[in-house]
Amino acid sequence: MRQMIPLEEARQIMLDAVRPLETIKVDLPDAFGMALAEDVTAPHPLPPFDRSPLDGYALRAADTVAAGREHPAALTVTETIYAGHTAKGTVEPGTAMGIMTGAPLPPGADCVIRFEDTRREGNQVYIFSPLQPEQGVIHAGEDVAAGETVLTAGVTVDAGVTGLLAALGQTRAAVRRQPRVALFSTGDELLEPYSPLVPGRIYNSNLPALAAQVREAGGIPLPGGNRPDQTALITATIEQALKVSDLIVSTGGVSVGERDVVKEAMEAAGVEPLFWRAGFKPGTPVVCGRKDGRLVVGLSGNPAAAMITFILLVRPVLRRLGGHREIDLPRVQARMAVGFPKGGRQRRFVRAVVRWRDGGYLARPAGLQSPGAMRSLVEGNALLDVPAGHGPLKEGEMVEAILIK
Structure with missing residues (x-):
């Protein structure tokens, strides 16, 4: 199994493993x-026929050649055509027909003038300036x-x-067909939201957050609840999920701790390992395998890390499975409105607020950047892609940003 690979390589491995689902x-x-x-x-x-884009009169441009403010063209109104109806007669020389928006252009007419530019007296309408053929007409096709x-x-x-x-x-x-995505979380510390909060335990935020991300990407989430850090239970969950889904995503249990047993469970379920760990933060300890043409992906248990890794790696796979031409979120160049003090050897994705200001995008880091901090993903609408080995971001520096909402 490949380890600590670049983001682009991990992404390509995953995309190469899937094809669009059936029609x-x-x-x-x-x-x-x-x-x-x-x-x-x-x-x-x-449109399927020549029609009027406005309320007015349909007429012949030739009848208005000599029209002016002092000597308007006087035309006889023979009928009015409403949307959904056709004219009973033909526009003859010296005549016009009232016409409503969306109504078909009557035979004989080659232009339309709006009501406001005319004067109506009885069955006579007065035109005060020459019209051109095709003026005020939307043509079929x-x-x-x-x-x-x-x-x-x-x-x-x-x-x-x-x-x-x-x-x-x-x-x-x-x-x-929309891809079905089996979701489950691992961790002895996790509680369902309806349970009382007790010391040492936390509510499971990953499952509902990932379910929302699956829906946004065009998939159908199949939430499978929490699993304790037990290899046998996680193995059974993977085996069952493979029967009902097109993609399996879990959170937690993918790092190097004593109870990080997801990789072991994947192996026990017969999942072929593809890679473990990718060269970016947050979300480094991602694991991916394949069985029966389906990917099994284990994300970090830290909420922000799980959501960011989903955006970078899982979302493109879901879009590919769903047959979408556009699988990537837009990227823009943004100027730092303020600095960001952290640098590092590893590539980093910084949660940020990016806004269009004065002819360009301005970026500002959004709140806490720790892997477990969630509020920054509420406040932020972008991820700043900071290359490996880059020092702190300086005010005014240009950086690439992924617009996530």
Whole structure:
């Protein structure tokens, strides 16, 4: 088993071990957050007909050539067209039709003028300036052409994608199945939130936090509760999780202590070891193995370390399993608004607040940076990627930041 490997190598080992899950078809509202499994071709143009983008009058531009403030063009209004309806007649020379937003352009008309730029007297409407052909008209196919590939496989279904598919008449979507992620924590010190807090024990925050991270990444969490630091119980948990999930993630028991038995339990469950420990802080003691095409990942028991390691290593795997084209969070260059005193031999990810100010991103460390401190992940929206061997960060120094929310 490889030990103390760079972050990028660990990430690549994990990504190489997984493939997108199978394609399923779901009702369109249920596809939100999932990845399209195939390209989508428009069966008809959008909009499907020439239409008006405003409330006004549809007319012939030729009838307004000589129009002016002193001598307006006077046109006879023959009817009004409402959205969802079509004209009964044709716009003839010297005539116009009232038209509402979204209504089809009537035959004979080649432009639209808004109500506010006209004067109406009875069935006569007065135009005070010349119009150009096509003015005020949205043409069929202006947004999407018939036969055009409008969405490609791997696109995440968000509100915009949902609206576009609905506009094309789609009621179902072909998507990749969401990965099921078995979660459990280890540690004799852990309590469920409903238990009384007693000396020497803490509530298990890792499990609900990781479940939320799984949902954000597009997966389905399968929380499995707490396990004491006993090899046999953890082995049985892994074996059961392999039967019901696509990925297994645990927290705790992965370092070098006497009761850090997760690696031993993975071996007992027949999991092939891939690596143990990665060269970054917090979260160094991460372990990863594989069995039956499924990854088993053990994260640090420290809450912040577990969540950060999830962001760096587990989230990209979940996105790959779910078929998403974009598996990485955005990175930006930010300038330090204040210094950060810690340096070190090992690569470090600093929780920070990053904001756009005066044409660039400014970064400020967010609260306590210890592996167990959680408040900094509430206050912060980014991780500053500080290279190995880098000294303290100075005010004004540029640093790469991962935007995590």
